[in-house]
Structure formats: structure tokens, C-alpha cells
Amino acid sequence: MIENSGRPRAVDALVFDAYGTLFDVQSVASTAEALFPGRGAALAQLWRSKQLEYSWLQSLMQSPGQPREDFAAVTAHALSYAAEALALPLPAHARHRLLDAYLHLSPFPDAEPTLAALAPRRRLILSNGTHAMLAPLAAATGLARHFDAILSADDAGVYKPSPRVYQLAVDALDCPPIRIGFVSSNSWDAIGAKAFGFTVFWINRSGAPIDRHGPAPDCMIRSLADLPALLTAA
Amino acid sequence: MIENSGRPRAVDALVFDAYGTLFDVQSVASTAEALFPGRGAALAQLWRSKQLEYSWLQSLMQSPGQPREDFAAVTAHALSYAAEALALPLPAHARHRLLDAYLHLSPFPDAEPTLAALAPRRRLILSNGTHAMLAPLAAATGLARHFDAILSADDAGVYKPSPRVYQLAVDALDCPPIRIGFVSSNSWDAIGAKAFGFTVFWINRSGAPIDRHGPAPDCMIRSLADLPALLTAA
Numbered sequence: 177m178i179e180n181s182g183r184p185r186a187v188d189a190l191v192f193d194a195y196g197t198l199f200d201v202q203s204v205a206s207t208a209e210a211l212f213p214g215r216g217a218a219l220a221q222l223w224r225s226k227q228l229e230y231s232w233l234q235s236l237m238q239s240p241g242q243p244r245e246d247f248a249a250v251t252a253h254a255l256s257y258a259a260e261a262l263a264l265p266l267p268a269h270a271r272h273r274l275l276d277a278y279l280h281l282s283p284f285p286d287a288e289p290t291l292a293a294l295a296p297r298r299r300l301i302l303s304n305g306t307h308a309m310l311a312p313l314a315a316a317t318g319l320a321r322h323f324d325a326i327l328s329a330d331d332a333g334v335y336k337p338s339p340r341v342y343q344l345a346v347d348a349l350d351c352p353p354i355r356i357g358f359v360s361s362n363s364w365d366a367i368g369a370k371a372f373g374f375t376v377f378w379i380n381r382s383g384a385p386i387d388r389h390g391p392a393p394d395c396m397i398r399s400l401a402d403l404p405a406l407l408t409a410a
Numbered sequence: 411m412i413e414n415s416g417r418p419r420a421v422d423a424l425v426f427d428a429y430g431t432l433f434d435v436q437s438v439a440s441t442a443e444a445l446f447p448g449r450g451a452a453l454a455q456l457w458r459s460k461q462l463e464y465s466w467l468q469s470l471m472q473s474p475g476q477p478r479e480d481f482a483a484v485t486a487h488a489l490s491y492a493a494e495a496l497a498l499p500l501p502a503h504a505r506h507r508l509l510d511a512y513l514h515l516s517p518f519p520d521a522e523p524t525l526a527a528l529a530p531r532r533r534l535i536l537s538n539g540t541h542a543m544l545a546p547l548a549a550a551t552g553l554a555r556h557f558d559a560i561l562s563a564d565d566a567g568v569y570k571p572s573p574r575v576y577q578l579a580v581d582a583l584d585c586p587p588i589r590i591g592f593v594s595s596n597s598w599d600a601i602g603a604k605a606f607g608f609t610v611f612w613i614n615r616s617g618a619p620i621d622r623h624g625p626a627p628d629c630m631i632r633s634l635a636d637l638p639a640l641l642t643a644a
Contacts (some may be wrong), residue, residue: 184615211437230465230623232596237624245623308600339473364467371471381525385494388487389464389479390471 177387184408185357185394186374191345192378194303194310194362197379198319198400199281202292207277211270219258223274226254229302231335238334244408246306251278278304279309283317286401291322293404302345302358337368345374359403365366377403418642419609419628421591424528428537428544431555431595431613433515445504453492457508462598465538465569472568480540480564485512494590509644512562513543517551520635522531525556527638534581535560536592538569579608593637595601600627611637 192198208223209216230253234244245253255274259266261353266274291299299322307328313321323361325348333338346353353373360366366378367390377394378386379400387394395406411558426432435458442457443450464487468478479487493500497547500508533556537544541562548554554635566574580587587607594600600612603623610627612620613634620626629640 202605224623227467229598230621231461232463232470232624233571236569237467237571237573237602238468239606242605250623257619257622258509333469337467339471364463368467368471371476372473385461385491387464388491389467389484 179299184406186355187297187375188351188355188406189227189298189300190357190359190403191300191302191349191374193358193365194301194313195278195281195355196306197312197359198283198287198301198376200284200319201278201281203281204274204277207273211273215262215264219262219264221253222258222261226257227251230254235335237283244335246334247304248275248306248309251275279313280316281313283319284317284400287397288322290400290403291319294407295322297407298324300345300348301339302329302336303327304329304341304343306330308315320397336365337371339368339372340370342372342374357407359400363387364389367391369388370394377406420589420590420639420642421531421587421609422585423532423534423583424591424593424637425534425536425583425608426540426598427592427594427596428535428547429512429515431593432517432521432535433510433547433551434491434518435515438508438511438513441507446498449498450495453496453498456492456495457489460491461485464488469572471570479568481538482509482543485509514550518552520633521553522556524634524637525553526596527558529556530640531641532558532583534558534582536563536570536575537561538563538566538575548631551609561593568575570599571605572600573606575633576608577602577604591641593634597621601625604628611640631633 205220208219223340227250230250235392239245252275264380265373272398283344301323305328310326310328314326326345327337327348331344333400334340345356349356356374358369358374361379362388366376369385370376370393372389378393378396380396381398429435439450439454440451446453461484464484472478485510535557541564544560544562548560561578561582563569563575565578568574579590583590588609592603592608592609593610593611595613595615595618600610601621604610604627605626612627612630614630615632
């Protein structure tokens with residue numbers, strides 16, 4: 177049972193997922209629609225779905241001699257598959273525009289005021305993205321000044337929801353997992369973080385059902401703006 | 411580049427995936443359609459997709475104190491999610507009929523003659539399913555007599571495409587991976603098996619594009635019946 181509001185939680189720091197949580201990936205779908213009128217939503221959806229699938233599969237397939245590829249490579253492979261599966265021709269310029277869209281996302285409108293309201297607690301980003309994808313995005317959107325650090329799954333050599341990725345935040349914050357508030361719009365990420373031991377806030381903007389493969393997040397909220405009221409005084 | 415026919419391969423033994431490779435899961439969709447007219451295909455598709463996703467996520471989320479659930483449990487959780495996501499009411503009898511359908515699948519028509527033609531080579535099943543799901547299915551369909559052993563991912567405590575699962579077949583056969591022909595209709599499984607080092611035959615019945623997150627299988631064929639001609643004399 178997930179509490180929709182419930183008692184305030186005592187956390188010392190907050191860790192945010194990036195794609196879909198702080199940054200709106202809708203502009204990727206808009207770029208896809210501009211390139212392939214009437215098929216943009218299908219392309220963006222299959223691309224995203226394969227991007228996640230490939231990140232999990234590469235993590236599981238790892239063996240000592242076969243490290244995983246980084247998220248930029250996984251994202252490019254997933255786009256190739258999605259375009260072929262939907263029989264959409266993907267010349268170099270279209271491919272470049274679509275991949276480039278991931279580097280120029282907009283933050284959700286409530287991201288900046290929420291981050292500001294959460295100070296003086298420490299705030300981190302923990303994402304599957306590479307540092308080369310995340311740092312320019314955080315800088316260009318102005319969100320970078322609200323963060324103490326940006327952590328990439330690359331630092332653990334595996335993707336979320338591996339506990340080795342969540343451990344990066346514990347090591348960076350030197351704080352027990354239960355005192356860390358983890359915030360993600362991705363149900364599988366929220367569940368992985370809860371299994372790890374964080375206090376988890378699932379941002380469920382679309383009213384989706386919760387996944388069933390692990391422990392439910394502590395709180396479900398509809399937007400980032402609902403977050404500060406759920407925390408005890410810093 | 412995958413060879414569609416190509417030179418014959420020298421393998422000493424063959425390892426088969428079960429669901430979708432030897433056994434047709436179409437009857438699950440038929441049961442779903444009988445229960446929910448017009449929505450059966452959508453339910454079966456989302457259920458299967460979540461079944462795979464949950465198996466990968468549970469494998470990745472594992473930590474010493476948190477073992478994964480078995481495939482029967484994962485399959486049941488995935489059904490609960492799929493029914494809720496599609497707003498389909500799932501009373502106990504309907505739930506039972508759907509889960510039961512997985513225990514009463516039919517083999518593809520070419521499964522038995524192909525298995526017979528591959529003798530005297532050793533033949534195994536290596537599946538994510540539990541022994542309790544696989545053994546009665548192999549017995550009831552008459553395929554059991556063609557197999558030297560049925561291996562379950564449970565024996566490795568993780569799901570495919572973890573190399574620890576594929577290693578079960580190497581240990582059982584005491585044979586180098588390259589001399590083992592691995593046969594799967596699941597693109598992600600074929601790629602995982604190829605990354606592990608098997609000689610891989612991808613059964614691509616629907617003409618799907620190949621996934622892009624790892625090395626391509628050695629051969630792509632349209633049906634099990636194409637397999638014996640691709641092997642050198644036993």
C-alpha cells in the first residue's frame with residue numbers, strides 16, 4: 177500500500193532521477209513527430225522502451241571481459257531498432273536531430289522551485305545517463321546550481337536498478353539509505369530504490385498503476401511540487 | 411550481419427529455450443481473448459512484456475539478502491499489473507485460467523520432428539521457468555523423451571540473459587560453449603547466448619528486426635524445421 181500523502185518523512189538529503197523526473201522527455205517525441213508526422217509518438221515510445229530494455233539486458237549480460245556500453249550508445253542502438261521495427265527511414269540528419277533532442281530537454285516547470293524549497297538539504301542527481309549527457313543539460317537548464325553533485329551509473333559500471341548504482345549516493349552522502357529521499361517518476365527505479373533501502377517518492381504524473389516486482393515506494397505523488405510538504409523540517 | 415543459411419555448424423549438443431521456442435504461447439492469448447473479447451491480444455502482449463521486464467529487473471535488483479522470486483511468481487505479478495493497466499477486472503477464476511494456460515501449452519508442430527532429427531546429439535531445455543512448470547509440460551506434450559535434461563534458471567538463482575544461467579548448460583554438457591548450439595525465438599535470449607559464447611540459432615518466425623544491444627546470433631532461421639540442415643553430421 178502506497179501512501180498518497182501520509183506522515184512527513186525525515187530525510188537529510190534528496191537524490192533525483194534525471195530523465196522523466198527532472199527533465200521532460202516530451203520534446204523528444206515532438207522532434208520525432210516533426211520528422212515523422214503521425215508516427216512520432218510510436219517512435220518515441222518504442223525508442224524509450226528499448227532504451228530501458230537494453231540498459232537492463234546489458235547490465236545482466238555483463239561478464240568480466242564484456243563491460244556494458246554507456247547510455248549514449250544504448251540510446252543510439254535503441255533508436256536504430258525502433259526506426260527499423262516501425263519501418264521509418266532514418267537518414268543521418270534525422271538520427272542526429274533525435275539523439276540531439278536528449279541533450280536539450282526542458283526541466284518540468286516545478287523542478288526549479290521544488291529544488292529551491294528543499295534547500296538547505298543536500299541534493300544530488302543519480303542517473304543512468306553519462307556525465308557528458310548530464311552535466312551540460314544541468315548547466316543549460318539552470319538546475320546545476322541546486323545540486324551538490326551529479327552521479328552517473330557509469331561510476332558503478334552497471335545500470336539502475338542494480339544496488340551498486342544506488343550505493344553511489346550513499347557513498348557520496350555518507351548517510352544511511354533510510355535518511356535519503358529518492359525521487360523518480362520511473363516506477364521500476366522507485367521500486368529498485370525502495371528494495372535498496374531509500375525512502376522513496378514516486379512521481380506518478382500519469383496516474384499509472386504501480387509495478388509488482390518489488391517493494392512499493394513509500395509515497396506516491398503527482399508532481400515534484402508535492403514533495404517539500406512531505407518532508408519534516410530540514 | 412546474420413547469416414540466413416550459411417555454412418553448416420559443428421555442434422555436439424543443442425540447448426533449447428522453452429516458451430515461444432518449443433512451446434507456442436498463442437494459447438495464452440486465446441484464453442485471454444475468450445475471457446476478454448477484443449482485449450485478449452493486448453492483455454497477452456502486456457503480460458508477456460511485463461513478465462520479461464520483471465525477470466530482468468528482479469535479477470538486477472538482487473542483493474545478498476534479497477533473492478529473486480521464481481518465474482511462476484513473476485508471471486503472476488505481471489498478470490496483475492497487465493490487468494490493472496488495461497482496466498480489466500480479474501476475478502479469481504479468470505486469473506486461475508490464465509495462469510493455468512502457461513502449464514498447458516502446445517509444442518510448435520515442427521518441434522517434435524526437429525528434435526528427433528537432431529538425435530543422437532544431446533538435447534537440453536534451458537528456461538527461465540521453474541522445474542514445476544517445465545517438467546509436466548515436457549511430459550504432457552511428449553517432448554520429454556527427446557531431452558537429456560531440463561535446466562531451470564532457478565538452478566543459477568538468476569534469470570537469462572545472465573551468463574550464470576547459460577553456464578548451467580556448459581556444466582551439464584561438459585563441452586565448450588562454441589560446440590553447443592543454442593536455439594531461441596527470443597531475440598534478447600539469442601543475443602545473450604551469443605555474448606556468452608554459444609553457437610546461436612535465432613528462430614525468427616515473425617520476421618522481426620534483430621535487437622542491437624549485443625552480438626548478433628550466428629544464424630537466423632524462420633522455423634525449427636530449418637535447423638537440422640544447418641548442422642554438420644553428428
